[in-house]
Amino acid sequence: MHNFAVIGVAGFVAPRHLDAIRDTGNCLLAAVDPNDSVGILDRYSFDVKFFREIERFDRFLEKARRGPEPGRVEYVTVCSPNYLHDAHVRLALRVGAHVICEKPLVINPWNLDALQDIEAESGRRVYTVLQLRQHPRLVQLRAELARGRRHDVQLTYVTARGAWYDVSWKGSEDRSGGVATNIGIHFFDLLLWLFGGVQRCEVHVREPHRMAGFVELQNADVRWFLSVEASDLPFSAAPGKRTTFRSIVVDGEEIEFTDSFTDLHTAVYRDVLAGGGFGIEDARPSIELVHSIRTAPLSNAAAETSHPFVREARAGR
Numbered sequence: 001m002h003n004f005a006v007i008g009v010a011g012f013v014a015p016r017h018l019d020a021i022r023d024t025g026n027c028l029l030a031a032v033d034p035n036d037s038v039g040i041l042d043r044y045s046f047d048v049k050f051f052r053e054i055e056r057f058d059r060f061l062e063k064a065r066r067g068p069e070p071g072r073v074e075y076v077t078v079c080s081p082n083y084l085h086d087a088h089v090r091l092a093l094r095v096g097a098h099v100i101c102e103k104p105l106v107i108n109p110w111n112l113d114a115l116q117d118i119e120a121e122s123g124r125r126v127y128t129v130l131q132l133r134q135h136p137r138l139v140q141l142r143a144e145l146a147r148g149r150r151h152d153v154q155l156t157y158v159t160a161r162g163a164w165y166d167v168s169w170k171g172s173e174d175r176s177g178g179v180a181t182n183i184g185i186h187f188f189d190l191l192l193w194l195f196g197g198v199q200r201c202e203v204h205v206r207e208p209h210r211m212a213g214f215v216e217l218q219n220a221d222v223r224w225f226l227s228v229e230a231s232d233l234p235f236s237a238a239p240g241k242r243t244t245f246r247s248i249v250v251d252g253e254e255i256e257f258t259d260s261f262t263d264l265h266t267a268v269y270r271d272v273l274a275g276g277g278f279g280i281e282d283a284r285p286s287i288e289l290v291h292s293i294r295t296a297p298l299s300n301a302a303a304e305t306s307h308p309f310v311r312e313a314r315a316g317r
Helices: 014-023 039-043 054-066 082-094 110-122 136-145 178-182 185-195 264-273 280-295 308-314
Strands: 003-007 027-032 049-051 075-078 098-101 126-128 151-159 198-206 210-217 220-227 244-250
Touching: 003 014, 003 054, 003 082, 014 027, 014 039, 014 264, 027 054, 049 054, 054 082, 075 082, 082 098, 082 110, 098 264, 110 280, 126 280, 136 185, 151 185, 178 185, 178 210, 178 220, 178 280, 185 210, 185 220, 185 280, 198 280, 210 280, 220 308
Parallel strands: 003 027, 003 075, 027 049, 075 098, 098 126, 151 220
Antiparallel strands: 151 244, 198 210, 210 220
8 A cells, every 4th residue: 555645636637536546545645735625535534634835735745754654655646737737746756755747747848857857866756647548449549550551530629618717727828738738638648649759730720718730640640629618519518518529530430438538547546556657758749749739830721631620610600
């Protein structure tokens, strides 16, 4: 059994990590979040030390590191806002813990180099959550695609968000990395894992709530569309109803991967604890790609490279 602590325990994704810690037979010792609405912790233990200030949490970890071995924190899970990930990873390494960090590991690719230096100095490992690489159907697809021919791919991901989105850190490009990073990072990692490195990248739409473009990969041409606008859903959705549409079409065939989508974090934890896991270099290609998408000049979308949603919008959908 390993001891864990969690940074950002009140956030949206934290319950998946809490489930993974429990379901892999490990112990949650401590958690920190400036938001104190964390009654969810009682589902896992009544003995979790909770802090609202990162400084007091840091002090707890340091005291635990210097105390008896059974009380030391071996792993710190980072679920804080994107722009704080690298700082919190560094904190965990400095107190002698391994790190499991949500995506994106960092917003800007040059921060990866600094993390690698500190990782090497600490003798601990930094892991990131690339959970789609654990999905059985997508693992099968990768094996099928290993035959080497070029593929035509269409990625569509719309996950509707309300007015709160723009008020929160998620709506700030400086803090979240924008739509391509905040909601698209795991899909871009998946595409790079399936089809190889980037040859060419075009950005056709770049707005606060939606982005679209084309990326030529080593073995695929990919038209992609990402949005947090409910009006982009291909069906009507009232509040509280289904508000997410995700689709990957390869060579005209829809790839069904929505089953088991929510319990993949547990598979990630099992892999890490068994000596596997995905590290800093695994995260680098997708972080470099989304940074390029965020900073590249807009291109005029040709019919053969534009996503159907973009074509329909320009035709007055």
